[in-house]
Amino acid sequence: MGERLSKSQRLEAELEDLILHGSYRVYDRFLSVSKLKKRYRASQATVVSALEHLEARGLIFRRSRSGIFVSPTSRTKEILIVSSASRAVSNELNQFSYGLGESPCASKAGWVTINCTAEDFEEYLPNLRIICKKLFAVVFFRCPDVMLRHHQALEERNVFHMFYGSSSAARQLNGCRRYCYNEKKLVAKALDALYEKGHRRIGCFSCSGTTFEERTECYRAWMREKGLSFSEQTVHILPDGEDGYAFMMKRLAGGDPGCSAFFCTSNHGLGSGLLQALRDKRISVPGEMAVLGVGDIETARMLRPRLAAIDIDYERDANALIDLFASSTEDGIAAHGPVLGKSSFIITPGGSL
Structure with missing residues (x-):
C-alpha cells in the first residue's frame, strides 16, 4: 500500500488541479490564505504549507502587499529537440528552435525548447523525466535514425515523441509519429522559379542518399510533366567521397553541359562547388548559366555572385507544430503515417538566379 497523503499534500494536489485545469490564467490573482482556509475548512498551517510547496514548484508567486498570483511557469511545457548538429552550426535548426520555443506564437502557448545533440540524448534518456520535469514532447529534427534507435525505449517510458524532416527520410519510420515537408513540392517550387526565368534546358546536380535521390526523381518527374527534354548527360550524380567542385570542373571541361540552368539537390558541396567551378571556367552566372540549390547555407551567402x-x-x-500540439491529444497525432505539413518554401534569389 502507498503512503497516505497528509492534509497539506491533499490540499496541494487540489490547488494544483485548480490552477492547471480551472479558469485561472497567467498572472491572475489566486485565493488568499483566509479564503482558502474558509473554502477547504483547513488550518492556517495546512494552507501555508500547501502554498509554499506550490510556490517552490513554480505554480504561484507572491507580491509583497499584493497577494498570490498564478505564475507564467505554471503553463510551461518543455519540448526537447534532438538533432545531429548543434544550434551553433545549423541555421535551419536555429529557425526551427526559435519558432517552436522562442517566437511570440510559442511564448503565447507556453512552450519552451531545450536543444541537445544525439550524443547528449543518449545520456539523458535514463533520467529524462527528472532532467525535463515539464516535458511534453521530444522532437527529432531531421535525424530519423536516432529516433528509430530510441523509439521503443521512449514508448516504454510513455514519452511522446515525433520526427520532423523530409518526407523521404521519414519512410523508414513506420509506426512512428512524423511531421514532414513535402520533397515533391520543394523541388517543384525551385524548378518553377527557373522556368519563370525563361529556362527550358535545366540540368540537375545531385548525390547519393535517400533525400537527394528522391529530389532527383522529383526533378525528372517535373521535367516530364512540363514536356521538357533531358538526358542522363544533364543529370550529374556526385560519386561518394568526391568533391563537388573538382567533379564539376571535369564535367565542364567537356564543353557545353547541355543546359542553361542547374538545380542542385543541396547547396552543401553541390551548389557551392558548381558555382565556384563555373566562375573558374569563366562561365557567366547567371548570364550563361543560372544556379538554384536547396539550403540557404552560410557559404552560399559568402560566394560572389551569391548562390540562390x-x-x-x-x-x-x-508554429504549425505548436498548433498541432495545442489542438491534439498525443493519441490524436497519428502514428500510422506521416503528417505532410503545409510547408512554405522560401527562395533567396541571390545573384546566381
Whole structure:
C-alpha cells in the first residue's frame, strides 16, 4: 500500500488541479490564505504549507502587499529537440528552435525548447523525466535514425515523441509519429522559379542518399510533366567521397553541359562547388548559366555572385507544430503515417538566379 497523503499534500494536489485545469490564467490573482482556509475548512498551517510547496514548484508567486498570483511557469511545457548538429552550426535548426520555443506564437502557448545533440540524448534518456520535469514532447529534427534507435525505449517510458524532416527520410519510420515537408513540392517550387526565368534546358546536380535521390526523381518527374527534354548527360550524380567542385570542373571541361540552368539537390558541396567551378571556367552566372540549390547555407551567402537558394520555412513549420500540439491529444497525432505539413518554401534569389 502507498503512503497516505497528509492534509497539506491533499490540499496541494487540489490547488494544483485548480490552477492547471480551472479558469485561472497567467498572472491572475489566486485565493488568499483566509479564503482558502474558509473554502477547504483547513488550518492556517495546512494552507501555508500547501502554498509554499506550490510556490517552490513554480505554480504561484507572491507580491509583497499584493497577494498570490498564478505564475507564467505554471503553463510551461518543455519540448526537447534532438538533432545531429548543434544550434551553433545549423541555421535551419536555429529557425526551427526559435519558432517552436522562442517566437511570440510559442511564448503565447507556453512552450519552451531545450536543444541537445544525439550524443547528449543518449545520456539523458535514463533520467529524462527528472532532467525535463515539464516535458511534453521530444522532437527529432531531421535525424530519423536516432529516433528509430530510441523509439521503443521512449514508448516504454510513455514519452511522446515525433520526427520532423523530409518526407523521404521519414519512410523508414513506420509506426512512428512524423511531421514532414513535402520533397515533391520543394523541388517543384525551385524548378518553377527557373522556368519563370525563361529556362527550358535545366540540368540537375545531385548525390547519393535517400533525400537527394528522391529530389532527383522529383526533378525528372517535373521535367516530364512540363514536356521538357533531358538526358542522363544533364543529370550529374556526385560519386561518394568526391568533391563537388573538382567533379564539376571535369564535367565542364567537356564543353557545353547541355543546359542553361542547374538545380542542385543541396547547396552543401553541390551548389557551392558548381558555382565556384563555373566562375573558374569563366562561365557567366547567371548570364550563361543560372544556379538554384536547396539550403540557404552560410557559404552560399559568402560566394560572389551569391548562390540562390530554396529552403523550408522552418519557423512557420514550427508554429504549425505548436498548433498541432495545442489542438491534439498525443493519441490524436497519428502514428500510422506521416503528417505532410503545409510547408512554405522560401527562395533567396541571390545573384546566381
